[in-house]
Amino acid sequence: MTFDSGVTLTEHLMSLANADNAEHAQRFFKTGPGEYGEGDKFLGLRMPQIRAAAKASLGLSFDEIQPLLVSEWHELRMTALIWMTEAYAKRKQQRDDLVEQYWRHLDYINNWDLVDCSAHKVLGRHYCPDRADELTPLFDSADLWRRRVAILAGLYFIQKGHNQLTLAQAKVCVGDTRDLIQKASGWMLREAGKRHLSDLTEFLDEHAAQMPRTMLRYSIEKLDKPTRLHYMGLANKS
Incomplete structure (x- = not known):
């Protein structure tokens, strides 16, 4: 060329x-x-x-x-x-x-931009919907970027109507203190909620009080104001 x-x-x-x-x-x-x-x-x-x-x-x-x-x-x-x-x-x-x-x-x-432009379009597309377990070694890695690759691969799953991978990962990410992981996980929760709102609200009902503030804010960004205030209130009580 x-x-x-x-x-x-x-x-x-x-x-x-x-x-x-x-x-x-x-x-x-x-x-x-x-x-x-x-x-x-x-x-x-x-x-x-x-x-x-x-x-x-x-x-x-x-x-x-x-x-x-x-x-x-x-x-x-x-x-x-x-x-x-x-x-x-x-x-x-x-x-x-x-x-x-x-x-x-x-x-x-x-x-993050290298991850975000590619993970869902290569790994996510390749393993969706029935081979999500092949992403587990990445998600379990201590390396920041490998975990983010696994999380962003979930975007393709979400786009195809499969939120389970993101919801399972997000439960673990509640305990991850790294800003770029909190942002990625919150973003994927938000995307999941845009397609199946109940998946997001059920997750928030159970975990909002423990979620890192950045992860929570990213996840609720597209909800109406009263709902956002409700979940932020749960976090403030924790």
């Missing part, structure tokens, strides 16, 4: 670098010492640029994309993951191989 000037995909992406955007991204994605994205490097690309490049490169093989997936540059890894989601949707015969490669490269899926 080449672009108009005959450059490779990597060269094309590197040519789009923007120092001001990169500086902002490094702050936004918490790349400082001790932060969750410590040491990550950004070129300063925008998502429309990344998506366009990934879709224009669907003729490539995974072997040609793999160097981007292990790149030090965040946007190259993002491009590879977007490519994988598109390839998974279009290449039925290669789905098992793409899922295997996703598992093999989990160490490079190491920020």
Whole structure:
């Protein structure tokens, strides 16, 4: 695959670098010492640029994309993951191989946006509805990003009308103190409730008093104001 000037995909992406955007991204994605994205490097690309490049490169093989997936540059890894989601949707015969490669490269899926753009479209789609147990090793991992991959994979289950995985995970996440896990779990509960409200309210009736505040706020965001106040009141009494 080449672009108009005959450059490779990597060269094309590197040519789009923007120092001001990169500086902002490094702050936004918490790349400082001790932060969750410590040491990550950004070129300063925008998502429309990344998506366009990934879709224009669907003729490539995974072997040609793999160097981007292990790149030090965040946007190259993002491009590879977007490519994988598109390839998974279009290449039925290669789905098992793409899922295997996703598992093999989990160490490079190491920020929330990388997880959120891909987990449900690859692992979630692959294991829904009857193979949710294959996500258990990820969810049980102490690693922040692997647990988030398992939680976000549940979005595909939710979209197909299966809330059980998210509800089971959320019970465990009540005890998880990490902000990015609380946000992810609360978000998935909210999505589950948008499709089956009773699943969300029954969960909240049982667990709202113990839920971390961030998880609770994310989960109730789309409820009407009196209902939100009710569940926040339960939390305040705990």
